Amino acid sequence: MRIIWATRGRSWGFRFLPDGGHPDPLPVYDRAFAGTENESTVCRRVGPLLALRFPDPEGRQDQAGRVIPHDVVVEGAPADDMSSFDGGLRLVWPLIADTFERVWELPRPPSSMEAGGA
């Protein structure tokens, strides 16, 4: 199972953290999330991809006071675990929570070293 995770920090803007081994993750991200720009939560399958969007479970906000969203694309997800939003969240959040805690308040976007470990 590989994941692509896009999020933002308090003061740094949207970027991909672990990139799922893709040197260019945006096309895969676009395929998974196309047409969901205004949705605050997403859980859907697009071919072999699972797209999961959820607001930060701890309600952390960016500088402008907006709750930070997490957009995750899962490739090769076990079908049963990911059949519902809650199931997806239970599977994905533990994989990224520690990394986010470590990097979200950095003044600049995290380096790949700082973002590693998810």
Next chain:
Amino acid sequence: MGRPEPRVREQHIAMFGESGSGKTVLLSSFYGAAQEQSFTAKRLFHLLADNTRQGNRLLQNYLGMKRTATVPAQNRFAATSYSFAIKLKDQGDAKSARTRPFDGLRLVWHDYPGEWFEEEPDGETESARRVETFRSLLRSDVAVVLVDGQKLVDHAGEEEKYLKSLFWGLRDGILRLEDDLLDDGEPLAEFPRIWIIALSKADLHPDLDVHGFHDLVIEKGADAVGALHEVLERMVQVPDALSLGEDFLLLSSARFTPERIEVTERVGLDLLLPVACLLPLERVVQWAERFDIPRKWLNRLADNADALAAALVGAKALGMVLQKVPRVGPLLEKLALPALAMAVKVSASKIQEINAEARANKDYLTAVMTQFRLDLDQGAEDGLLLKSRR
């Protein structure tokens, strides 16, 4: 015979601002409010999104603010150009359609993720997308640089820190992409010639009028504004025809409280259409009074100047001025400074007269354009807009 295609003049506006500075909120409020019955009842035109899906997304943002105090989602990895048709409520009969200089206006508003100017892209696709976006932004007619009212509050007493980071950030972002933005390394001909500095979230500064805002930016950020100006000058042909740090505007999409977003309490948004349509026209006349503009440049410095001038004072009045200008070539026939200057310098009372007459005659195009001019005058009087005095 089929109905002829409407002749539409297009003006582009580029809104520059950091992430969270209110770009998407402004855009949503600009469009959403224009769909309200109370707005359309007062105006002589409808503002319609050319792309229904885009329009509905903006309206959804607006209604989310209005009804549930929800701010729009952040832009992620994608810029969008929103195209709005300004459609006259009454298109008039075939005769009036033939005699007017054009049939309608289109405003294209470029929105993008604020962090794109500040941070490095992730991968090849995002990188290419950014370059494409900035090439579009830098071909607009008017640019607006948003100074985030919240950040001014956060930096109270040391505003220079924020203003420096804002203007230097924009400067560095443009410099980083300079090679990709220029055509074969050549300075650009089509470029926003007017860069308005606007205070977003002006509702957070109830005691600040546009003059106070101007003074604050100049006192605390003149060097940083100057540094950006220097880079822009390098990128553009006829660099004398470039205004930055001369025009100022106050903007507020709504009044925000923790419980409510009061979208009816908007400031300055109604000035954006008049600014995009008329400011370039006014400015080209001001520049021509200061320095010689090669004739071939007149039309390129202010897109649609001839048509907009004709719509402002009526094609007949403009034609009378043109008759007095010696004919040098076909270009001058279409666009001549004396005619533009006449259109721009018509007094407020005369504009009011033309406006009333146009409304009575159902010449909605001239009525809309003259109303834009009256709106700009009112905006200046209300302390929301400060235009270059140079």
